[in-house]
Amino acid sequence: MGGEKNGNSDTSGGKHAAVRKRHDLITRMVREQGFMAIGALADHFDVTPQTVRRDINILCDQGRLARHHGGAGPVVSTENVGYTDRQVLYHEEKKRIAKLVVEHIPPRSSLFINMGTTNEEVAKELCKRDHLRVITNNLNVAKILSANQNIDILVAGGIVRHRDCGIVGESAIDFLRQFKVDYGIIGISGIDLDGTLLDFDYREVSAARSIINNSRKVFLVTDRSKFGRNAMVRLGSFSEIDCLFTDSPPPEEIMEHLRRHEVEMYCPDGAE
Structure with missing residues (x-):
């Protein structure tokens, strides 16, 4: 699906919308399932684990997900982003x-x-x-x-x-x-x-x-x-x-x- 194992930049040219869509889908999957491992996300989107780690870092910095060892989980429901x-x-x-x-x-x-x-x-x-x-x-x-x-x-x-x-x-x-x-x-x-x-x-x-x-x-x-x-x-x-x-x-x-x-x-x- 993602086609990024060739090493091209996530943010180049027409890929910006595709990356944003992948971020939205990752967020939704994690919220629905409670936890998603990096490997499972990489396989689902056909991208490298490094790409998924970068996605997770971005989404966590935006307050959409929470980092966990080996993957990501939903943000807790008791505390907002600063x-x-x-x-x-x-x-x-x-x-x-x-x-x-x-x-x-x-x-x-x-x-x-x-x-x-x-x-x-x-x-x-x-x-x-x-x-x-x-x-x-x-x-x-x-x-x-x-x-x-x-x-x-x-x-x-x-x-x-x-x-x-x-x-x-x-x-x-x-x-x-x-x-x-x-x-x-x-x-x-x-x-x-x-x-x-x-x-x-x-x-x-x-x-x-x-x-x-x-x-x-x-x-x-x-x-x-x-x-x-x-x-x-x-x-x-x-x-x-x-x-x-x-x-x-x-x-x-x-x-x-x-x-x-x-x-x-x-x-x-x-x-x-």
Whole structure:
């Protein structure tokens, strides 16, 4: 399948898409089976063990898999990738997702924006717009939007998480519940193949629930690494989402849930 035993570079020319597809398939196989040995992956994809080791190193650096002796396993469901690492993972994809989201936000809209590095890219794009009112529990989003004096920003009070400047706690939730807005923009840590939306922090989920319950339309923004990813706290399901913005179509199992709940999906032009 992979045809890479001739020693050609994984990243040369037209092979980039094939390598990315192999990475997605490796990730899915490991998550489904719990552990995959290097030799088994090399045989399955018809590539060298050295190529598989390189693939696993890349996927582990991206937070999609965990290294084990002789192979790889799924990432644990209790701990997210570090914030600074998440900022650089899929950065270009997140920028494209953000541009697409903002195309669907009309002037003079009111918005919720919660935590997440993709949402911070959305905030950067929103800075190019005027006459918006944004309510957020993300200090990074507030800081980004403050560059535009024609955007009104309301910030929830509560406990500031040092690792990502998110604001959590009962006071933050009480603040968010006071509003009813046009659009709620939420990020996610994982989407199970059964359609469950997942996160790592129950306090963050509580704030996201308030956003979902008090938004006329809910936009879920996520890159493809979240498809099939484990996290232990249940946020909700696609029945509560109006639109999914992502960089690449999800696996068929997730697509079926999107169709069942009539969720509109948007990918940037040229997404594979």
